[in-house]
Amino acid sequence: MKKYFEISKINFLNNIVYISEFLLRAVFILIILFIFINIWKAIYSGQNLIEGYTLAMIMWYMLMTESIVVSGSGVVKEVNKDVQSGDLAYQLNKPYSYIGYYFAKSMSYKIISFVITFAMGSILVSLMMGGFAFTFSNIPLIIIVVLLALVLDFFMLLCIALLAFWMEDTNSIKWIYDKLLFTVGGMLVPLEILPKWLANISNYLPFSFAVYHPAKLFVNFNLSNFFSVIGFQLIYIIVFMIISILIYKKGIRGVNINGG
Amino acid sequence: MGKSKKEEKQDKNSIENAIEVRSLRKNFISKHKEEGFKGSLKSIFKPRYSDVKAVDDISFDIKRGELVAFIGPNGAGKSTTIKILTGILYPTSGNVRVSGFVPWEKRKKLAFKIGSVFGQKPQLWYHLPSIDTFNLLSKIYELEPKKYKKRLDYLVNLFEIKDLIDIPVRKLSLGQRMRCEIVGSLLHEPEILFLDEPTIGLDIIAKQKIRELIRELNKKEKVTVLLTSHDTQDIENLCKRIIIINHGKMVYDGGIDKLKEDYLKKKIISVKFEDEFRGLKLNGMRIINQNKYSIDLEVDTSKTSMKKLIDELMTKYEIADITISNTPIEEVIAEIYKRR
Numbered sequence: 001m002k003k004y005f006e007i008s009k010i011n012f013l014n015n016i017v018y019i020s021e022f023l024l025r026a027v028f029i030l031i032i033l034f035i036f037i038n039i040w041k042a043i044y045s046g047q048n049l050i051e052g053y054t055l056a057m058i059m060w061y062m063l064m065t066e067s068i069v070v071s072g073s074g075v076v077k078e079v080n081k082d083v084q085s086g087d088l089a090y091q092l093n094k095p096y097s098y099i100g101y102y103f104a105k106s107m108s109y110k111i112i113s114f115v116i117t118f119a120m121g122s123i124l125v126s127l128m129m130g131g132f133a134f135t136f137s138n139i140p141l142i143i144i145v146v147l148l149a150l151v152l153d154f155f156m157l158l159c160i161a162l163l164a165f166w167m168e169d170t171n172s173i174k175w176i177y178d179k180l181l182f183t184v185g186g187m188l189v190p191l192e193i194l195p196k197w198l199a200n201i202s203n204y205l206p207f208s209f210a211v212y213h214p215a216k217l218f219v220n221f222n223l224s225n226f227f228s229v230i231g232f233q234l235i236y237i238i239v240f241m242i243i244s245i246l247i248y249k250k251g252i253r254g255v256n257i258n259g260g
Numbered sequence: 261m262g263k264s265k266k267e268e269k270q271d272k273n274s275i276e277n278a279i280e281v282r283s284l285r286k287n288f289i290s291k292h293k294e295e296g297f298k299g300s301l302k303s304i305f306k307p308r309y310s311d312v313k314a315v316d317d318i319s320f321d322i323k324r325g326e327l328v329a330f331i332g333p334n335g336a337g338k339s340t341t342i343k344i345l346t347g348i349l350y351p352t353s354g355n356v357r358v359s360g361f362v363p364w365e366k367r368k369k370l371a372f373k374i375g376s377v378f379g380q381k382p383q384l385w386y387h388l389p390s391i392d393t394f395n396l397l398s399k400i401y402e403l404e405p406k407k408y409k410k411r412l413d414y415l416v417n418l419f420e421i422k423d424l425i426d427i428p429v430r431k432l433s434l435g436q437r438m439r440c441e442i443v444g445s446l447l448h449e450p451e452i453l454f455l456d457e458p459t460i461g462l463d464i465i466a467k468q469k470i471r472e473l474i475r476e477l478n479k480k481e482k483v484t485v486l487l488t489s490h491d492t493q494d495i496e497n498l499c500k501r502i503i504i505i506n507h508g509k510m511v512y513d514g515g516i517d518k519l520k521e522d523y524l525k526k527k528i529i530s531v532k533f534e535d536e537f538r539g540l541k542l543n544g545m546r547i548i549n550q551n552k553y554s555i556d557l558e559v560d561t562s563k564t565s566m567k568k569l570i571d572e573l574m575t576k577y578e579i580a581d582i583t584i585s586n587t588p589i590e591e592v593i594a595e596i597y598k599r600r
Contacts, residue, residue, distance in 0.1 A: 006395070014386075090383055094400055096400055
């Protein structure tokens with residue numbers, strides 16, 4: 001286990017070199033948030049509540065969903081590269097698990113990225129909205145849900161990434177996955193705003209446990225919801241972990257390592 | 261589980277042998293696509309596959325402590341073989357033992373026993389000083405901190421990289437980086453070292469330095485080394501034994517000196533004359549260069565013996581100087597590569 005922690009640590013150090021990249025992306029998110037705040041202000045004109053959300057809640061909700069979604073992880077790109085360039089050869093002759101390696105690597109990346117985006121975004125949102133729409137005492141519990149959301153996002157991405165053992169390029173699937181997070185995941189709007197039938201389905205899909213539910217808990221905390229969300233997150237994490245291990249085991253047998 | 265007699269015998273051998281390969285085969289299925297849009301459509305609905313024999317019935321043993329060159333032209337199957345030996349690829353058929361393990365079944369266990377350096381694929385973290393990668397590797401290979409410290413000190417001195425390990429890898433020269441790369445692959449004291457083009461892109465001095473270090477390592481630590489290189493100087497300077505594969509088949513396995521004798525019985529002779537050169541004709545002889553007072557010629561010693569050639573020259577001419585040299589190993593290998 002210790003070796004995976006070390007992989008995270010060295011990635012953390014390596015990522016500091018790219019700190020300007022993280023900051024630049026956070027600035028981009030700020031611009032998007034700024035635009036959205038203005039759109040929502042127009043939508044809310046004259047209304048205090050839409051589907052149980054105040055304008056301030058919507059903004060903090062959006063900041064949370066954006067921060068989770070853009071935390072990304074290079075795993076799809078990197079596994080693609082590993083397979084295409086033959087770097088896989090180097091990954092596989094070390095005494096660690098390939099999946100464990102990427103888990104450690106991605107999580108350190110996702111956490112840094114989340115923290116930077118969220119921190120910068122909260123300055124903007126609190127300035128523009130003139131305050132907070134969440135309770136500080138819940139933060140420790142929210143951190144747990146967000147961490148699990150990031151882990152779930154990772155394992156879903158990993159399943160896509162590992163398809164690279166068969167496909168030339170998995171970025172197209174990643175593109176579809178991103179759009180699912182935007183819509184049925186609840187990144188753009190809370191699920192309540194979707195048509196009822198779609199909201200009901202989306203509520204139980206894994207995508208919403210990576211994005212919508214953590215953000216909803218953040219602005220509207222409720223202990224029983226908290227436990228049910230954590231339960232679903234854990235189940236989905238285990239499901240996608242098992243799927244990714246199966247894909248990996250099947251893929252690695254037939255993999256044709258390019259070049260070299 | 262009971263082991264067959266054959267397996268037991270292989271177990272016993274593998275104490276002596278670092279690597280054992282028996283009738284190894286690897287076929288790849290490759291998909292063909294005809295040109296253009298029509299071809300793309302066709303390949304979706306009616307894919308055409310063909311079997312490519314990347315490795316075709318290869319067998320060899322490498323003893324512990326041996327330093328062997330494993331060479332072949334591009335696409336000959338050497339990388340595929342090495343990938344099977346390191347547990348990365350599954351073979352189509354055949355038996356392999358590396359350090360006593362079947363590589364593709366015990367990949368992680370084997371990883372503790374082998375080290376590999378791919379000249380074209382750096383493993384050090386580009387933006388960080390090498391020491392950070394070394395520390396990470398020490399954790400990955402589960403080294404005891406004290407032992408690791410001792411090992412690191414030893415290697416840092418041997419490879420003279422004391423002043424380099426604190427510098428981000430991207431700022432090192434290629435030769436310095438390669439020295440650090442090799443140190444990285446040696447921290448866990450591997451029994452077998454796979455070196456794939458370790459001198460690629462290096463200048464002569466850096467190349468010599470790397471060769472010297474490999475030789476020393478092999479001598480001092482008895483590390484078994486399997487070296488792949490397109491640089492014949494690497495091979496000639498380092499290895500006594502050479503395995504050549506081409507088109508997936510093994511075409512030569514033996515000493516380098518013997519290779520020269522067997523494959524090309526040609527010598528290069530440069531002669532300077534006191535008087536003018538007036539021509540010379542012998543069986544199996546070819547003039548490479550000709551000036552008024554000197555010639556370079558190549559002679560096939562199986563057709564005309566050296567003695568006959570020299571006698572002929574001595575009786576016809578006043579000789580000022582004569583140099584006899586072997587055909588360069590490069591040409592010997594090129595000759596083998598060209599054969600089917």
